[in-house]
Amino acid sequence: MKADVTLADLPLRPELVGEEPYGAPQLDVPVRLNVNENPFPPSPHVRQEMADAVVATACEVNRYPDREAWALRQALAAYLGHGVTPEMVWAANGSNEVMVHVLSAFGGPGRSVLSFTPTYSMYPEYARNTHTTYLTAPRRPDHTLDAALVMDAIAEHDPTVVVITTPNNPTGTPTPLDVIGDVLAGTDAIVVVDEAYQEFSHDPDATSLTLLPEHGNLVVSRTMSKAFAFAGGRLGYLAANPAIVDALRIVRLPYHLSAQTQALALVALANAGEMLGQVDVLRRVRDEALFRLPAMGVEVVPSDANFCLFGRFADRHDVWQRLLDRGVLVRETGPAGYLRVSAGTPEEMERFYAALAEVLAEGAPREKGES
Ligand SMILES: Cc1ncc(COP(=O)(O)O)c(C=O)c1O
Structure with missing residues (x-):
């Protein structure tokens, strides 16, 4: 086989042709709230x-x-x-x-x-x-x-x-x-x-x-x-x-x-x-998001985990991008119109709320309907 092969030249399993490697974007931004990590490093x-x-x-x-x-x-x-x-x-x-x-x-x-x-x-x-x-x-x-x-x-x-x-x-x-x-x-x-x-x-x-x-x-x-x-x-x-x-x-x-x-x-x-010492803090951060986001006029899905879905935006990618432009990375996933935000440190969450408030003030058309 020639040395300068591309993927198309290789005998890849047919069901893998056209597939992309899985993974959320790993972007170096100040506030990363996209993969449900615990934001607190070890002591x-x-x-x-x-x-x-x-x-x-x-x-x-x-x-x-x-x-x-x-x-x-x-x-x-x-x-x-x-x-x-x-x-x-x-x-x-x-x-x-x-x-x-x-x-x-x-x-x-x-x-x-x-x-x-x-x-x-x-x-x-x-x-x-x-x-x-x-x-x-x-x-x-x-x-x-x-x-x-x-x-x-x-x-x-x-x-x-x-x-x-x-x-x-x-x-x-x-x-x-x-x-x-x-x-x-x-x-x-x-x-x-x-x-x-x-x-x-x-x-x-x-x-x-x-x-x-x-x-x-x-x-x-x-x-x-x-x-x-x-x-x-x-x-x-x-x-x-x-x-x-x-x-x-x-x-x-x-x-x-x-x-x-x-x-x-x-x-x-x-x-x-x-290692688990910050779980209570993260639970409180999650619970706070569940009432703060609706107070900002967005829907949230009740959550028992360290993240929640919020929306529903007519163009969620546009909202995701505008949050990213402000240094806040959330996840574009879940049912149509929703974004997912992981519970970060209280400081990170303030930056998230501030960025979201700016985006909403600029205009972010919402969809209505059952979650
Ligand atoms: C429901 C669920 N299961 C499993 C995993 C995988 O976790 P890991 O491979 O890091 O242990 C995740 C990660 O996001 C998850 O959300």
Whole structure:
């Protein structure tokens, strides 16, 4: 083959032709409120512990890391509580990779995964990459789910994997535990409850972890990227029956979690109180947005996560651009007309409100209708 090949010359899988790499714009602007990160960096003492831990791994960097990430799984089990043991925990490079493991083991050709839209935009990509058919059913107009809606969709599609995201991204909508319990009672599909934003919810203890003892097909997915302020560390994890974890151990690449990732995550978990110390602040920032935005004349969708949808703009891209022109990056995602703003520091939020007030004063035609 010639040396100056382009993508068009390569034998790319047909379903990937024309696809773009996924990702929100990574722009270097003063106020970044677009990917639901925790805006507070770790304290100097946690930073030092992390640096020391990485130096310690360097002494043995000639060796492969612990393939089973056992110490980390022990620490994650202790953090989760609710009777979760290390055998029930699986971890990978972000919950993105955890979900790819789940679909590699339980999806695949001739099988499907079902989710409820609008929801997290990476799910179709996990499905595509694992040759799993991606199916969706719409949420109710207020973005909630009930057991009948979920069970009807399961009956219609017969998926091997069902994903329920609570609080949901991008709407922030929680799904009550009794709905999830009813779904689990009615299906043998693998039910993944994606609790990426659980720590921000009004009642973090109302978690599907409490349903694990009764349901062998339940997977509770979590991440350290959000409340835990560890997005750069790339650590996602899940809790499930040990048999499910055994299935994931078959499909993972050997040594998938580097020694440095494991060491850094262990430091973060050892300092859980501090890493999670700003969650209350971020909850208050979120709750404030839920009344401040309507006071400015825009609609918001009630949220239990560290972000909320606001709108509805006749031209949301124009509003997104004009906020960006003022140094504020939000996310253009979700149902038509909405933008999503993550809970930033109180100072960042003041800059966001000031920028939005200017944009609205200039004129930003709104759409009317149900959210
Ligand atoms: C619902 C949901 N699940 C999972 C993730 C992935 O998180 P990570 O791969 O950083 O662990 C995100 C990130 O935005 C999310 O919104």
